[in-house]
Amino acid sequence: MSFIELTDVTKFYSGSSQPAVNHLHLKIEKGEIVTLLGPSGCGKTTTLRMIAGFEKATSGTITIDGTVVDQGHYALAPEKRGIGMVFQDYALFPHLTIEKNVMFGLTRMTKKARKKRAEEVLNLVELLPYKDRFPHELSGGQQQRIALARALAPNPYVILMDEPFSNLDASLREQMRQDVTDILRKANTTAILVSHDQKDAFVVSDRVVVMNQGVIQQIATPKDMYRCPRNCFVAQFIGKTNLLQGTLEADQKHVLTPIGRICLPEKTDQAMTDVHLSVRPEACVINKQGEGRYHGMIDRVMYSGEYQEVFLHLDGDHTREPIVLYVSIDEDVQVGSRLSFDIRSEMVTLVEA
Ligand code: ATP
Numbered sequence: 001m002s003f004i005e006l007t008d009v010t011k012f013y014s015g016s017s018q019p020a021v022n023h024l025h026l027k028i029e030k031g032e033i034v035t036l037l038g039p040s041g042c043g044k045t046t047t048l049r050m051i052a053g054f055e056k057a058t059s060g061t062i063t064i065d066g067t068v069v070d071q072g073h074y075a076l077a078p079e080k081r082g083i084g085m086v087f088q089d090y091a092l093f094p095h096l097t098i099e100k101n102v103m104f105g106l107t108r109m110t111k112k113a114r115k116k117r118a119e120e121v122l123n124l125v126e127l128l129p130y131k132d133r134f135p136h137e138l139s140g141g142q143q144q145r146i147a148l149a150r151a152l153a154p155n156p157y158v159i160l161m162d163e164p165f166s167n168l169d170a171s172l173r174e175q176m177r178q179d180v181t182d183i184l185r186k187a188n189t190t191a192i193l194v195s196h197d198q199k200d201a202f203v204v205s206d207r208v209v210v211m212n213q214g215v216i217q218q219i220a221t222p223k224d225m226y227r228c229p230r231n232c233f234v235a236q237f238i239g240k241t242n243l244l245q246g247t248l249e250a251d252q253k254h255v256l257t258p259i260g261r262i263c264l265p266e267k268t269d270q271a272m273t274d275v276h277l278s279v280r281p282e283a284c285v286i287n288k289q290g291e292g293r294y295h296g297m298i299d300r301v302m303y304s305g306e307y308q309e310v311f312l313h314l315d316g317d318h319t320r321e322p323i324v325l326y327v328s329i330d331e332d333v334q335v336g337s338r339l340s341f342d343i344r345s346e347m348v349t350l351v352e353a
Pocket of ligand 1: 013014016019020038039040041042043044045046047196
């Protein structure tokens with residue numbers, strides 16, 4: 001049995017005919033960091049809140065470390081689930097010092113033991129020298145580390161973090177992704193995060209769970225998720241991609257698409273001949289001599305600082321969406337000029353509709 005298991009969990013909010021979470025199966029191992037990722041309204045917060053015990057599942061079973069915490073009419077109270085929650089706004093007590101904030105959740109211990117434990121976790125988040133300050137005397141990133149320290153202090157089975165980085169500006173956000181990951185790893189804790197930001201999920205997690213409309217679309221490591229998206233939704237939600245419809249040829253290795261024949265990385269056992277392909281921008285490699293298999297006219301170039309995003313209208317195909325290519329910043333790509341490229345088959349994936 002896995003450390004945390006959600007088995008066939010469905011949640012209907014009262015008065016709603018659409019489930020917020022629909023027949024969800026999820027297993028999380030001890031020490032894993034997992035992020036629930038998806039667009040607004042996909043059911044990720046509801047899932048987190050059911051694990052925490054703030055919401056009751058309509059059907060299905062949730063277990064934590066082998067103990068059933070939600071099944072049928074039974075629901076274990078949130079405070080008895082051994083959960084540490086970090087809220088989006090950190091929810092620190094403004095009138096208590098940092099040390100007292102961290103000691104707050106520690107009960108059934110002597111004051112000396114509570115102080116000692118608070119020191120340990122403040123050390124872990126490298127904020128021990130700030131213990132006598134008040135929350136408003138700390139930066140956003142420091143407040144978040146305190147919220148995490150407070151959640152870790154009672155040694156919970158699992159840390160739950162709801163949109164942990166959404167209140168931080170871009171540069172601090174990057175730093176905090178690293179800091180939070182380091183702290184969770186050092187504490188050797190199991191953690192479930194919720195985010196709608198792919199980068200948050202990819203930097204922090206061992207595995208990512210992509211959800212849409214209450215349904216899990218794919219569970220995979222960040223690398224596998226990017227390289228082998230299961231369906232069109234995941235392919236488009238995770239990074240950029242070129243989605244192409246095509247017909248699988250009899251050799252089960254080539255697909256005829258509107259832009260031409262594309263080779264798959266390996267033979268497929270796919271039975272249907274109408275297929276969808278995800279071709280990542282990195283799969284498209286410019287042929288400077290103009291001798292690539294595919295040719296087109298540059299429609300638009302977007303400069304991001306790290307690379308150029310080139311939108312290409314392919315020859316003889318004025319109806320479909322332009323193909324997107326990522327090109328190094330020192331490449332001279334001009335709107336209106338022609339470009340020739342090849343497709344690396346190892347970055348092409350057959351995806352479900
Ligand atoms: P967001 O990123 O916007 O927080 P989410 O993926 O976390 O979205 P949920 O908050 O879990 O999604 O919501 C899933 C669905 O359930 C949505 O359609 C939402 O409107 C609905 N919902 C959420 N909370 C409630 C509630 N308390 N009562 C009724 N419906 C709710």
